[in-house]
Amino acid sequence: MAVKALIMTGIEDRVAQGVEPGIFPDERGRFGVFGGRYVPEGLMAALLNLEAEYLLARADSSFVTELHDLLRDRAGRPTLLHRVPNFARTLQVPGLSVYLKREDMAHTGAHKINNAMGQGLLARRMGKSRIVAETGAGQHGVAVATVCAMLGLDCVIYMGAADMRRQESNVIRMQLLGAELRAVHHGGGGLKAAISESVRDWVANVDTTHYLFGTAAGPAPYPRIVRDFQTVIGNEARSQCLESEGRLPDYVLACVGGGSNAIGLFHAFLEDPQVRLIGVEAAGRGIETGDHAATLAAGSPGEMDGSYSYVLHDEDGQIARTWSIAAGLDYPGVGPELSYYKDTGRVSCRAATDAVALRGLQTLSRSEGIIAALESAHAVGHLVELAERAELPPDSLVVVGISGRGDKDLATAAQQLGHRGG
Numbered sequence: 001m002a003v004k005a006l007i008m009t010g011i012e013d014r015v016a017q018g019v020e021p022g023i024f025p026d027e028r029g030r031f032g033v034f035g036g037r038y039v040p041e042g043l044m045a046a047l048l049n050l051e052a053e054y055l056l057a058r059a060d061s062s063f064v065t066e067l068h069d070l071l072r073d074r075a076g077r078p079t080l081l082h083r084v085p086n087f088a089r090t091l092q093v094p095g096l097s098v099y100l101k102r103e104d105m106a107h108t109g110a111h112k113i114n115n116a117m118g119q120g121l122l123a124r125r126m127g128k129s130r131i132v133a134e135t136g137a138g139q140h141g142v143a144v145a146t147v148c149a150m151l152g153l154d155c156v157i158y159m160g161a162a163d164m165r166r167q168e169s170n171v172i173r174m175q176l177l178g179a180e181l182r183a184v185h186h187g188g189g190g191l192k193a194a195i196s197e198s199v200r201d202w203v204a205n206v207d208t209t210h211y212l213f214g215t216a217a218g219p220a221p222y223p224r225i226v227r228d229f230q231t232v233i234g235n236e237a238r239s240q241c242l243e244s245e246g247r248l249p250d251y252v253l254a255c256v257g258g259g260s261n262a263i264g265l266f267h268a269f270l271e272d273p274q275v276r277l278i279g280v281e282a283a284g285r286g287i288e289t290g291d292h293a294a295t296l297a298a299g300s301p302g303e304m305d306g307s308y309s310y311v312l313h314d315e316d317g318q319i320a321r322t323w324s325i326a327a328g329l330d331y332p333g334v335g336p337e338l339s340y341y342k343d344t345g346r347v348s349c350r351a352a353t354d355a356v357a358l359r360g361l362q363t364l365s366r367s368e369g370i371i372a373a374l375e376s377a378h379a380v381g382h383l384v385e386l387a388e389r390a391e392l393p394p395d396s397l398v399v400v401g402i403s404g405r406g407d408k409d410l411a412t413a414a415q416q417l418g419h420r421g422g
């Protein structure tokens with residue numbers, strides 16, 4: 001297949017093949033019972049306007065072409081799908097073939113650039129000159145600041161004060177890229193407070209400003225917009241796998257935080273029932289300890305951040321505090337579309353502990369020379385576990401999403417592996 005078709009934003013080439021995976025969400029922004037818009041009146045108009053503008057952009061071939069060209073020329077797409085035979089050998093499953101989808105090789109080192117570029121271009125098309133975004137670990141903020149620098153947009157990033165102290169190198173990156181950082185001190189100084197501040201700013205400045213949300217969650221239309229901009233991952237992987245192996249994979253694994261890299265990789269395979277889709281969340285110190293972020297595996301449906309979805313609640317029914325060694329997975333919610341596929345059984349929801357992720361990180365680093373992000377290492381570690389439990393049949397063909405690179409995690413890894421005598 002031509003490279004051009006490989007890196008389309010998603011829907012066009014699949015429609016051309018007679019497959020329309022975009023049946024979701026419905027006109028109310030719902031995936032089954034999940035999703036919707038649980039927001040104050042003041043936000044509703046902004047969301048509905050964004051949805052209308054997005055649908056126009058999506059139907060406009062000049063927008064689709066411009067995004068495709070930007071992803072190719074400035075973000076390094078398509079990313080590699082390559083075989084990792086040394087790693088596969090360590091799993092000791094006869095005939096096993098493992099491929100990695102290398103989002104870590106995209107510009108800025110993670111999949112988040114796909115969504116940031118899509119929404120940045122959308123903002124410019126809508127005549128907006130200013131972007132606001134929240135960031136927790138700083139990865140989304142870096143992707144947004146990068147795209148704003150490229151497209152000449154003003155950039156304001158809200159970040160919890162506590163997060164700013166923990167993620168100093170990303171703070172410096174964002175500042176170098178010309179973003180204005182605004183520290184949020186209330187509400188614990190974390191991601192949740194940063195989201196509220198971004199929304200407040202957006203509503204107050206909606207004529208000039210686009211709110212660039214970072215994962216496939218939140219109120220409609222964000223889960224769908226972010227998913228669409230991330231489906232490029234799976235569309236490429238599907239074509240690349242067919243090209244290399246002449247068949248589809250048996251298993252596709254991805255880590256799940258808010259769910260954007262996972263739904264982006266899974267989406268192209270939804271209509272292929274023989275392909276098993278496995279989402280791997282953070283089991284932290286173990287689900288039984290309560291210190292985890294396994295929302296799909298251990299949560300229950302509820303309303304959070306403007307949408308109805310699986311959520312982690314504590315004993316009093318409040319949003320639970322979470323823990324993961326991977327900052328990008330440390331979130332008590334998850335997007336509505338994955339919530340829906342959990343309930344239908346289309347996506348199998350698993351969780352990997354910090355220790356399993358660290359093993360995944362080490363095994364892949366040593367066998368192949370690839371240092372994955374700790375988030376991605378959850379998917380790698382879970383695959384190692386599946387092999388050990390003899391749950392992978394001989395001759396299986398597996399694709400693992402490597403959502404990002406591990407440079408940001410070196411201090412954490414050193415500390416953890418040091419303690420463990422690794």
Ligand SMILES: *Cc1c(COP(=O)(O)O)cnc(C)c1O
Pocket residue numbers: 110111112139140214215216255256257258259260261262328329373375376403404405
């Ligand atoms: C942010 C991040 C994640 C988690 O976000 P999703 O929306 O679930 O994809 C995973 N991996 C990396 C490298 C990240 O930066």
